[in-house]
Amino acid sequence: MTSAAATPFVDFRSVWLAYEGQDAFAVEDLTLSIAPGEFVAIVGPSGCGKSTFMKLATGLKAPTRGEIDVEGARLTRTLKIAGMAFQAPTLLPWRTTLDNVLLPLEIVEPHRSAFKRERAAYVERAKALLATVGLGGCEDTFPWQLSGGMQQRASICRALVHQPKMLLLDEPFGALDAFTREELWCVLRDLWAAQRFTVILVTHDLREAVFLADTVYVMSKRPGRILARREIDLPRPRDLEITYSEAFTDRVHELRERIGMVRKAS
Amino acid sequence: MAASRSRLESWAPWLLSAVVLVVWQLVCWAFDISDFIFPSPVQVARSLVEYAGPIAGHAWKTFWTTMAGFAIGVAVGVLLGVIVGSSRFIYSSLYPLLVAFNSVPKSAFVPILVVWFGIGTVPAILTAFLICFFPIVVNVATGLATLEPELEDVLRALGATRLDVLTKVGLPRSLPYFFASLKVAITLAFVGTVVSETVASNDGIGYLMMSAGSSMRMPLVFAGLFVIGVMAMAMYELFAVLERRMTGWAHRGQAAAT
Ligand SMILES: Nc1ncnc2c1ncn2[C@@H]1O[C@H](COP(=O)(O)OP(=O)(O)OP(=O)(O)O)[C@@H](O)[C@H]1O
Numbered sequence: 001m002t003s004a005a006a007t008p009f010v011d012f013r014s015v016w017l018a019y020e021g022q023d024a025f026a027v028e029d030l031t032l033s034i035a036p037g038e039f040v041a042i043v044g045p046s047g048c049g050k051s052t053f054m055k056l057a058t059g060l061k062a063p064t065r066g067e068i069d070v071e072g073a074r075l076t077r078t079l080k081i082a083g084m085a086f087q088a089p090t091l092l093p094w095r096t097t098l099d100n101v102l103l104p105l106e107i108v109e110p111h112r113s114a115f116k117r118e119r120a121a122y123v124e125r126a127k128a129l130l131a132t133v134g135l136g137g138c139e140d141t142f143p144w145q146l147s148g149g150m151q152q153r154a155s156i157c158r159a160l161v162h163q164p165k166m167l168l169l170d171e172p173f174g175a176l177d178a179f180t181r182e183e184l185w186c187v188l189r190d191l192w193a194a195q196r197f198t199v200i201l202v203t204h205d206l207r208e209a210v211f212l213a214d215t216v217y218v219m220s221k222r223p224g225r226i227l228a229r230r231e232i233d234l235p236r237p238r239d240l241e242i243t244y245s246e247a248f249t250d251r252v253h254e255l256r257e258r259i260g261m262v263r264k265a266s
Numbered sequence: 267m268a269a270s271r272s273r274l275e276s277w278a279p280w281l282l283s284a285v286v287l288v289v290w291q292l293v294c295w296a297f298d299i300s301d302f303i304f305p306s307p308v309q310v311a312r313s314l315v316e317y318a319g320p321i322a323g324h325a326w327k328t329f330w331t332t333m334a335g336f337a338i339g340v341a342v343g344v345l346l347g348v349i350v351g352s353s354r355f356i357y358s359s360l361y362p363l364l365v366a367f368n369s370v371p372k373s374a375f376v377p378i379l380v381v382w383f384g385i386g387t388v389p390a391i392l393t394a395f396l397i398c399f400f401p402i403v404v405n406v407a408t409g410l411a412t413l414e415p416e417l418e419d420v421l422r423a424l425g426a427t428r429l430d431v432l433t434k435v436g437l438p439r440s441l442p443y444f445f446a447s448l449k450v451a452i453t454l455a456f457v458g459t460v461v462s463e464t465v466a467s468n469d470g471i472g473y474l475m476m477s478a479g480s481s482m483r484m485p486l487v488f489a490g491l492f493v494i495g496v497m498a499m500a501m502y503e504l505f506a507v508l509e510r511r512m513t514g515w516a517h518r519g520q521a522a523a524t
């Protein structure tokens with residue numbers, strides 16, 4: 001579906017990172033390219049450096065060695081085009097759901113300067129986004145009045161409201177029950193299909209990775225290296241039904257074996 | 267059921283006060299205690315009425331002295347709290363000094379302040395300020411310093427400046443801590459004012475009690491105590507109400523229960 005032929009959107013060239021005050025590297029020799037609009041999933045055992053990878057990709061951490069390009073330019077500062085969401089929704093309890101979703105627009109240029117003037121338009125945009133994730137009518141409730149799954153939806157809306165070119169998700173569905181999780185897979189799939197931002201999804205769930213991603217990277221135990229890259233060539237649009245097909249389970253099994261090999265190697 | 271229970275809860279302090287007053291009065295009667303030693307509530311009330319004019323004048327003086335000290339305390343406390351809470355380096359260098367300062371009894375400052383500013387209002391205001399700003403600093407700094415790393419990443423990946431993080435997240439988050447500290451600070455400010463007035467002033471409730479005490483008018487001393495207690499309690503309640511108004515989200519547990 002996607003090819004990394006033209007200029008890649010994100011390009012890692014032998015990136016190493018050691019956290020301050022540590023001799024050992026947290027990730028080693030990461031080399032990979034992500035095409036514009038590609039949906040990438042990263043799987044690997046706990047502590048292997050998946051979150052570290054996300055910090056590198058947004059410029060929150062600078063590599064100790066190696067180079068990272070984003071949109072053809074060297075990444076020197078924190079990117080301002082990224083939306084992020086984590087396992088914890090981290091919504092602000094004193095803001096309504098709507099105001100939480102509007103937060104990025106109060107910070108990111110050019111929305112920031114236009115925010116007062118264009119507020120009505122932005123509110124419409126946020127409401128529309130909330131409606132697409134099934135939170136229509138919850139605009140004026142406070143986060144603590146929402147269930148965990150609803151908070152997570154709002155958190156994803158907050159990550160997307162400024163129409164970032166890159167969406168970074170760190171185990172966003174990890175704390176949710178199976179039903180809600182699969183429902184949110186579909187929400188994410190539809191948002192991505194409509195807007196085609198680049199996604200980096202960190203997950204423990206191999207089914208989630210195979211269902212959503214174009215490309216899955218498997219990382220090794222610490223120090224994190226990329227062990228395998230698998231393109232998921234299942235046809236799109238993918239329906240939840242597909243998760244019961246043999247083609248799907250084969251791919252999940254193959255990834256599982258890879259992870260199993262990671263464990264044995266240790 | 268729940269309603270009558272909460273009604274009872276709101277009346278409980280009044281009931282208890284009434285019981286205490288009655289017991290106190292009975293003890294004074296039963297043992298025939300002289301009002302030079304321990305005046306009964308009735309005698310205290312009588313002197314409250316008798317000296318209502320002077321007491322009101324002194325009370326007003328104490329009140330606005332306290333409010334002035336408290337206002338300075340809030341301003342300085344918030345400023346220091348923001349500075350201490352937004353930088354690890356400043357936190358680790360300044361905080362031990364503040365703790366050391368806070369453990370010095372503030373009455374020890376009064377003689378110094380008198381030398382510098384003379385007897386009167388200024389030492390009282392400054393004593394009130396010195397005693398009340400510390401809890402504000404601690405609370406504001408705590409509220410600012412507890413930012414989840416994930417939230418910080420979200421904001422920084424949006425290109426938020428330090429000032430953005432402070433105004434959008436840090437300050438709103440520290441508001442409940444701030445209001446909680448105001449309640450404590452206002453009562454401490456009354457302590458500061460009265461301490462200074464008793465030794466270095468010619469008016470105010472502290473002075474009234476001191477001079478009444480030296481002329482053995484104990485009911486009037488107790489009347490002064492009562493007036494300070496009432497003022498401090500009223501201000502405490504005012505700030506408690508303000509706190510609930512401003513930071514309802516932080517008390518959502520209780521809000522959901524009522
Ligand atoms: N701020 C930090 N300072 C020092 N070391 C860190 C820091 N953050 C992570 N590490 C180390 O880097 C390694 C990779 O951590 P990372 O958080 O990227 O793992 P992860 O793959 O996201 O794990 P999980 O799946 O449990 O979230 C770990 O060994 C961890 O101890």
Ligand SMILES: [Mg+2]
Nearest residue numbers: 050051052170
């Ligand atoms: Mg992680």
